[in-house]
Amino acid sequence: MAQSTETTDWVSRFADEVIEESERRAPGKPVVVASGLSPSGPIHLGNLREVMTPHLVADEIRRRGHAVRHLISWDDYDRYRKVPAGVSGIDESWAEHIGKPLTSVPAPRGSAHPNWAEHFKAAMIASLAELGVEFDGISQTRQYTSGAYREQILHAMKHRAEIDAILAQYRTKPKPADQKKQQARQKPVDEAELEAAEGSGAAGEDDGSGSAGYFPYKPYCGNCEKDFTTVTAYDDDSTEMTYACTACGFSETVRLSEFNRGKLVWKVDWPMRWAYEGVVFEPSGVDHSSPGSSYQVGGQIVPIFGGKQPIGPMYAFVGISGMAKMSSSRGGVPTPADALKIMEPQLLRWLYARRKPNQSFKIAFDQEIQRLYDEWDKLAAKVADGSALPGDVAAYTRAVGTAAGELPKTPRPLPYRTLASVADITAGHEDQALRILSELDPSRPLTSLDEARPRYDKAEAWINTHVPADQRTIVRDEPDTDLLKSLDEPSQQSVRLLLDGLAEHWSLDGLTHLVYGVPKVQAGFSADAGPKELPPEIKTAQRSFFALLYHLLVGRDTGPRLPTLLLAVGQERVRKLLGE
Ligand SMILES: [Zn+2]
Numbered sequence: 001m002a003q004s005t006e007t008t009d010w011v012s013r014f015a016d017e018v019i020e021e022s023e024r025r026a027p028g029k030p031v032v033v034a035s036g037l038s039p040s041g042p043i044h045l046g047n048l049r050e051v052m053t054p055h056l057v058a059d060e061i062r063r064r065g066h067a068v069r070h071l072i073s074w075d076d077y078d079r080y081r082k083v084p085a086g087v088s089g090i091d092e093s094w095a096e097h098i099g100k101p102l103t104s105v106p107a108p109r110g111s112a113h114p115n116w117a118e119h120f121k122a123a124m125i126a127s128l129a130e131l132g133v134e135f136d137g138i139s140q141t142r143q144y145t146s147g148a149y150r151e152q153i154l155h156a157m158k159h160r161a162e163i164d165a166i167l168a169q170y171r172t173k174p175k176p177a178d179q180k181k182q183q184a185r186q187k188p189v190d191e192a193e194l195e196a197a198e199g200s201g202a203a204g205e206d207d208g209s210g211s212a213g214y215f216p217y218k219p220y221c222g223n224c225e226k227d228f229t230t231v232t233a234y235d236d237d238s239t240e241m242t243y244a245c246t247a248c249g250f251s252e253t254v255r256l257s258e259f260n261r262g263k264l265v266w267k268v269d270w271p272m273r274w275a276y277e278g279v280v281f282e283p284s285g286v287d288h289s290s291p292g293s294s295y296q297v298g299g300q301i302v303p304i305f306g307g308k309q310p311i312g313p314m315y316a317f318v319g320i321s322g323m324a325k326m327s328s329s330r331g332g333v334p335t336p337a338d339a340l341k342i343m344e345p346q347l348l349r350w351l352y353a354r355r356k357p358n359q360s361f362k363i364a365f366d367q368e369i370q371r372l373y374d375e376w377d378k379l380a381a382k383v384a385d386g387s388a389l390p391g392d393v394a395a396y397t398r399a400v401g402t403a404a405g406e407l408p409k410t411p412r413p414l415p416y417r418t419l420a421s422v423a424d425i426t427a428g429h430e431d432q433a434l435r436i437l438s439e440l441d442p443s444r445p446l447t448s449l450d451e452a453r454p455r456y457d458k459a460e461a462w463i464n465t466h467v468p469a470d471q472r473t474i475v476r477d478e479p480d481t482d483l484l485k486s487l488d489e490p491s492q493q494s495v496r497l498l499l500d501g502l503a504e505h506w507s508l509d510g511l512t513h514l515v516y517g518v519p520k521v522q523a524g525f526s527a528d529a530g531p532k533e534l535p536p537e538i539k540t541a542q543r544s545f546f547a548l549l550y551h552l553l554v555g556r557d558t559g560p561r562l563p564t565l566l567l568a569v570g571q572e573r574v575r576k577l578l579g580e
Contacts, residue, residue, distance in 0.1 A: 009394040010356045014281070014313070015060040021311060022280045030067035033058045033281040034310070035135075036270075038075040039102055039120035041084035045334045045363060046318045052352040053283045053315055055133045062403035070135045071277055072128075076102045076117035077140040077263050079227045086333055099226030099247060103141040117141070127336035131345045132402045138277075140263070147260045152272045152305060154256060156216045156264055158236055159304050163268055164214035166300045167207050170292035208265040219243050219262035223250035227262075271298035275307025282310040283357055286317070315357035322366025322466060339363055342462040344455060345407055347376055350399035354392075365466050373416035380413075410455040412446060418508070419452065419459035421560035424473045425568035436567045440508040473559050475569050476577055480552055484579040487548075494518050494545050495552075495578050502571055511563035519545050553577055 022031040033054040037043055051072065058070040080102055083094045089108030097105040097116075105116035113119040121137075128135065143149055156163065208216045215231040219241070228247035234240070234256070241259070244251040264272055274282070284295045299309035320334050339348055342365065351372075355361050364372055382388035383396050401407055414437060426432040430449055437452055438445035449456060463472070487495070497518045505514040517527030519541035525534060547557045550565075553574070559565055566574055 008390040009353075011056045011060050011353065011398060012394065014057045014311070015064065018057060018281045018311060019061060019064070019066060025280060025308060026278055029278070030069050031058070031061050031280060032069050032071065032278050033061075034071040034073060034273075034277065034279045035282070036073040036075055037121075037124065038078055039117040039124070040078065040081060041087060042120060042333045042335050043124045045320060045336050045339055048336050048348075049315050049318050049352065049357070050283070050285065051128065051133060051135075052131075052349070053313070053357050054281055055135070056353055056398055057281060058134075059398065059402045070133075071279070072135045072137050073273060074117065074121055074137055074139050074141075076121065077144050078102055078266075080105045080116065084333070099224075099228050101141060101220060101225070101227075103139075104220075104225055123335060123337055127340055130340055131336070131349060132404070132407050134402065134404065144263050145260045149264070149272065149276065150257065150260075152276060153217055153264060154239060155305065156268055156272065157234060157239075157256065160208075160214050160216055162304060163216050163301060164209075166297060167209075167214075167267065170297060171207075171209075206265065207267055216265050216268040217241075217256070217262055218265060219254075219259070221245040221248060221250055222252055222254075222261065224248040229262075267294050267297050268301060270294055271302035271307070271309070272305050274298065274302050274310055275305035278307070279310045281312070283313045283315050286314055313357050316360035319360065319362040321362045321364050321368055334363075334365065339365075342458050342466065343369065343373075344410065344458060346399045346409065347373065349407075350376060350395060353398040354395035365462075369462060370417040370420065377413065377415060408454075410451075410453060412451040413455055414440065414452050416455065416459050417561070418564050419456050420463050420467075421473070421564045422568050423456070423460035424463045424467070424560065425475060425565070432568075432570075436570070439506060439567050442507050473554050473565070475553060475573070476555055479577050479579055480555065481579075483551060490522065491548060494522055494548070497521060498549070499575060499578055499580050502566075502574065506567075506571060508563050508567065511566050515546070515549070515562045515566075516542060549578075552579075 018031060018033065022029070035051045035054050037047060037050060054070055058068045061068045078101070080097050080100050082098065083090065083092065087108060089110050094105070102117035103115050107113045107115055107119040111119045113122055125137070206218070208214055208218065210230045210232075212230065212232045215234060217231065218227055219229050219231070220227050221229050221243075224245060224247050226245065226247045229243045229245045231241055231243045232251075233242040233253075239256040240253055241256045242251065242253040263269060273279070290296070295309075295312055302309050323334050336348070348363070351361060351363060362368075379388060379392060379396055383393055388396065400409070418440065419437075422433050422436050426436065433456070434446060434449045437449070437456075446452060498514065501514045501518075505511050513527065519538055520529050520534065521527050523535075523538060523541060525538075546562055549562060550557050550559045553559070553565060553569060560568070569577070
């Protein structure tokens with residue numbers, strides 16, 4: 001069983017606060033934390049913070065032995081607002097569904113799912129399972145259409161004047177949508193971040209004001225199913241409501257006490273659900289936290305429903321680096337599934353666990369991922385030998401598992417950059433990859449590539465999808481005879497020294513020693529000489545020696561780390577390319 005890591009990091013401190021608050025509000029009841037996601041299109045990787053923040057807190061609470069529910073509210077009864085770019089299997093004809101609930105819009109062509117919302121939810125649910133996120137999913141379509149919120153809706157209609165008065169305080173101020181644009185002007189924000197900022201709930205949505213008065217409820221039209229409707233009359237005693245649709249001209253009078261095809265406007269819907277579910281912790285993105293925003297207004301509306309505002313830290317944007325290649329083909333929408341193709345779930349969990357919600361960070365799809373993995377492996381080694389700091393141990397512990405146990409891990413976690421280089425050079429030839437990886441440490445050869453999986457698969461996917469063609473490594477087929485012939489005496493000697501040492505040094509450590517040692521030996525020092533015994537010129541000699549080897553092996557002046565490259569190329573081919 002995973003241990004609690006009390007009071008060592010931000011997660012622990014929120015857990016303390018949330019447990020205490022939950023005991024105060026609902027003694028003896030399970031702690032309730034919540035996230036909201038809108039399946040209006042591919043769920044952006046940036047929105048994962050909406051789930052990971054309460055997940056980590058819920059997990060800590062569970063580790064301490066408390067009952068906790070993490071609700072994920074699927075805002076699938078929200079209106080379909082626009083046809084997103086970069087989604088395959090759709091065309092402009094999907095625009096005819098704008099205004100319908102997301103669950104009434106057809107899924108993209110070829111989807112196995114019954115509708116638009118289910119299609120995009122399914123991808124997120126699969127990623128959350130891989131990440132070890134335990135949650136109770138609540139479909140708002142199911143809640144509203146089953147009449148679960150009947151009392152709350154009638155109550156909101158009865159108290160519409162009070163709600164209207166609260167909302168009126170903010171109507172003269174810029175709408176959230178405008179504020180978002182202002183923020184974008186103040187600091188550079190890329191499109192992907194703006195996408196992410198939309199998050200859950202319709203920013204800048206109609207708050208229920210109309211010429212016939214204020215009504216916090218909006219029906220979906222009984223004829224066209226769209227929400228271009230206006231409530232024109234409502235009778236509190238009979239609950240008779242008349243609405244008209246501006247899209248198709250339809251109008252009808254229904255009894256709201258029996259009617260299940262509509263929803264509360266977002267700014268009323270959200271606090272209603274805080275009260276309905278007894279939510280104690282629900283963070284929100286910066287766009288929901290400014291004055292007049294839904295979180296802030298929700299705090300004033302929630303007492304009408306007999307509830308209290310949850311503890312709701314604001315979380316900062318999560319950026320993405322190195323998505324240029326995908327942006328052009330996929331509409332710039334990396335999803336959690338895209339990240340999980342190139343990194344293990346532990347690494348992705350760690351990125352969220354180690355940063356406080358108000359700190360922004362970037363998820364690397366570029367070369368930075370290799371450095372990140374080096375850092376992660378170094379941390380794992382420190383945790384194993386007991387030298388890691390308590391805060392780092394806490395983040396590590398949250399990354400590798402949950403209260404339910406450890407996440408499946410790679411049995412032999414070889415360095416990601418080595419795996420990436422091997423995948424790069426072997427280009428899908430698994431037998432070659434296995435041979436090279438076995439030679440990294442001849443005392444502990446791999447018996448199967450599976451021992452290096454899934455990390456190997458992630459590194460291979462990264463090489464194949466995120467490394468531009470001009471940065472891929474192509475090993476020469478034939479020796480560069482012109483270059484070999486033109487070498488001066490010292491260069492020839494350095495190549496000779498390398499060839500002579502190859503057999504004896506054929507391992508990752510051995511070859512590292514050899515390639516750094518050759519220039520030392522040539523300058524009259526021992527191959528074991530440390531930096532303090534050597535003149536600074538040795539560094540220059542090493543650099544030119546490495547450049548020469550890269551030219552002879554891959555026809556460029558840089559490439560993957562040389563020891564890895566040599567192992568990957570194989571001893572026989574190295575000898576041939578170096579002119580033996
Ligand atoms: Zn209509």
